[in-house]
Amino acid sequence: MNKSMSPYVNRDLSWIEFNRRVLEEAQDSNNPLLERAKFLAIMSSNLDEFMSVRVAGIQDQIKAGYTKKDFTGYTPDGLWKRLMRRASQMVTDQYKAYREVLRGLNKEGITFRTMDELSAMQLHAVDEYFHEIVFPVLTPMAVDQSRPFPLLHTRELYLAVLLGQEEMPPEEEPFFAIIQVPSILQRLVPVPCRTNSKKKEFVFLEELIERHISTLFYGYKTIAVHPFRLTRNADLTLNEEGAEDLLEEIEKEIRRRRWGLPVRLEFGKGMHPYALQMLKEELEQGDNIIEIDGPLDLSFLMKFASSLPGYESLRFEKIEPLYPQEFEETDNIFSVLRQEDVLLYHPYESFEAVDDFVTEAAQDPDVLAIKMTLYRVSGQSILVQALAAAAEAGKQVTVVVELKARFDEERNIAWARQLEKAGCHVVYGLVGLKTHAKITLVVRREQQMLRRYVHVGTGNYNGNTARLYTDIGLFTSHPVIGADASALFNEVTGYSSPYEWKAFGVAPTDLKQKLFTLIEREKGHAAAGKPARIIAKMNSLSNQEMIDKLYEASQAGVKIELIVRGVCCLRPGVPGLSENIRVISIVDRFLEHSRIVYFHNGGEEEIYLSSADWMTRNLTRRIELMCPVFDARLRRNLFNILQLNLNDNMKARELLPNGSYARVNNELPPMRSQFKAINIKKWKTYR
Structure with a gap:
């Protein structure tokens, strides 16, 4: 390993890599078009939550003057800069994939139109929709000396409007106003079909509002209209010790979340400099601003792709879950x-x-x-x-x-x-x-x-x-x-003194120590020259002590296979540190969410189900449960599930020592674990 490289991958940089794997599913032309659209939506929603929680926390540290490095070697400021670069590049790639999906949908007869592409008949129909449905819901909000800048809600879409008056001198500052695009209305407005056309056509709600902006500001001329969107800090900061009623305290915090500090400003490409300057000053956003070349907030694609009638060939084949x-x-x-x-x-x-x-x-x-x-x-x-x-x-x-x-x-x-x-x-x-x-x-x-x-x-x-x-x-x-x-x-x-668990591992009291004991036992088998193996499937692995314990086991000769969908701070395959550890991530049609832990135990195999990922919060700040599976037949079924995942060479990516991921590439016949798992009789045994 490079001496300058930390033995750990940074948690937030690892998360960026995970969201890029989600984006890769949107980029994958082998996936049906409407499913690719859903992956674009998932990526947007993921990034929103990441910004409002993780990035917000990093910004808080920077504002507080915190400069200490984390265990992966990053200061808050250094980490923030790297995250923003990677997130910005990822968003650029996302919108490139969006345009590719749009071209594919267009060939299938699903088209997103601009207003100037509509026929006279279509314009008449959408104009009627505006006046009857949209206009009554809109509230123009002027910003001037008597009307202060309004409270903008997090993750809502707005239009920044610049207005002028006749005979207004060019050097005079324009009037500024804001309109919220109503989230209660569908983002994509259906347009009546053209004559002899079977296409389904849509226009964006914000573009329809822009077309009629003068009806909201009578007597003013429109200089510019631009969409923008704000993300606020959404992390709850509860004082549970001082809260007499936790329910009431949480209700208060939910209301406060609406006006948490801004952490990101997104705006449409080509925004007027005066409008952008106004937003930056009022929202105190200098660096974390992102220009978007396309419609803001692609999460609307989830509802659109799910609710569009017909087009079953553009979706994954339906699966009807079997009753056990x-x-x-x-x-x-x-x-x-x-x-x-x-x-x-x-x-x-x-x-x-x-x-x-x-x-x-x-x-x-x-x-x-x-x-x-x-x-x-x-x-x-x-x-x-x-x-x-x-x-x-x-x-x-x-x-x-x-x-x-x-x-x-x-x-x-x-x-x-x-x-x-x-x-x-x-x-x-x-x-x-x-x-x-x-x-x-x-x-x-x-x-x-x-x-x-x-x-x-x-x-x-x-x-x-x-x-x-x-x-x-x-x-x-x-x-x-x-x-x-x-x-x-x-x-x-209730009140209960510490209990000696007969089967469970329970966090925060003893789950971590129980896992450590089981890992140590496997090390003992390796030291005795016996086969030693651990397989663990989870969503995230970021606890430093747990990673160190796995490194020790690897160095002792234990074969370790990890199936970690999201964040993984462990570096596998590093000589002298983790050469016996392999890590894969599977991102596919279904969100991999199960937590399963297998120990070979000298042939007396043990398998546990758990609610806990191997993160510090799960092991120390949550009530979590790990439960053994005593039935040998069910243990075999669980092992079969793990083996399906480990053999996946179509949707599995392998974590490399440098923290990046590469698709699994081998000479074995193509195998997609989620599609294999559908055939329950192939992996599940009954009495």
Whole structure:
């Protein structure tokens, strides 16, 4: 390794590399056109969140005069400059891909028009739409001595308008005004088809508003109209210790988020210098300004590509998740779980089984209690309705709702209130810790005894994302797991002295140490000349101690294979440091979200499911859960899933020692792990 190179990749630079892999999917001509459009939207949304949280934090450090280097060797100022260069180049490449996708859509009969490309008939139709639908919603906001610069909302699209009057001297400053482009209206306005044309044509809402700008400023002449967009600091800064009511404190912080400090200004190419200067001064943005050659905020493409009727040939083939075979022949899930554990792999297997598990528990007269953690749930959640019904039926229902799930705080507050009204015991977790564990416990009376049924997941209890994310769910009635589940809920909801976990690893108390112990055990096997192997699949790896422990294991001869979708601060393949470590990332149709850890353990294989990535926040500032899979058949199924990922040579990228990624390139037959996983019978064994 180059002596000047840090043994660690910087977390934020690694994230930029991840978002570039998302962009590569938009650039990939083998992907269907509307799916490429979705990847462009995902990249935009990712970058928005990155700017509003990570970059905002770096800017705060710079403003505070913080100059200390992080463990990867970067000062805040040096890191910020490098991030901005890479982000700017990535945005340039994104809009190049956008124009390529547009050309492809145009050939398929889907066209985005400019106003001057419309026929007289089409102009008449969109003008009517403006006057009937758009105009009543618009509010022009003049900026002058009597009307101060308005509060601009984060991530909303605006138009900066420069106006003049007749006989106005050229040297006189123009009048300045702002119009918000209403996000409640569709960004792309459908245009009636031309005669004998089967094309679907659209114009941008902001361009339609610009066409009619004079109707909003009667008596003034328009000098220039330019779109712009602001991103604000969106990180919550809660004082949980001093908050008497956490729910109220979070509601206040959500309102404050609307006027967090600006961190990025985007504007359309060729903006009038006076308008740009006004925005820079008022928003105090000097360096972090980005000129965009195209429509601002491509996240609109997600809704557009998803809702456009027809054009199925321009999308991935639909996949209907299979209902798990183990539950197909029964109307009593508990009777199945008394006989065997069941493993689900979403989205290939249906999340309806989880809904049915909780719904059945809510309706079963022998169920006495249901306890559940909720981090992010979907709209009109069946689970929330079932929990409410169970409480109304007199069962003891306890729900740990995480109010601090970033950007889902308002939705979770609404669920919390709904559940409380139904009679559920709603707990907001422990001060200073997010509850990120995904677990449900059902306590059922059976033959003069109580039996516990548990569901443990790697992903959220969200039926919508379960169709888009790959996640694992385990159903079990194993008494050791049930006892640990009860202890976990007791620790979160009440006073409980430290518990000696029989099966679980739980953060922040002992998960990291348990992982260290398991890694050390594998080192011991290697030292004894036995085969030693670790496979770990997660979203992110950034904890320095964990990376150092993996480096030690590599140097001891342990073979380590990591499947890390996003941030990875470990450098693999470095002689003398990590030559026994391989890292791949898979970005494909579904978001790889499951966390699975495998230890060879001298042939006595162990596999764990977890809610935790190997990041400092997950290991030290969150309530996280790692659960063993005791059933040998299910362990084999999980190993098969890991092997599918490791053998992917179509969508897998390999992390190189310099921190960049390259597509996996080998002589093996082409294999796309997500497409292989669809055929459940190929990797899943049943009794």
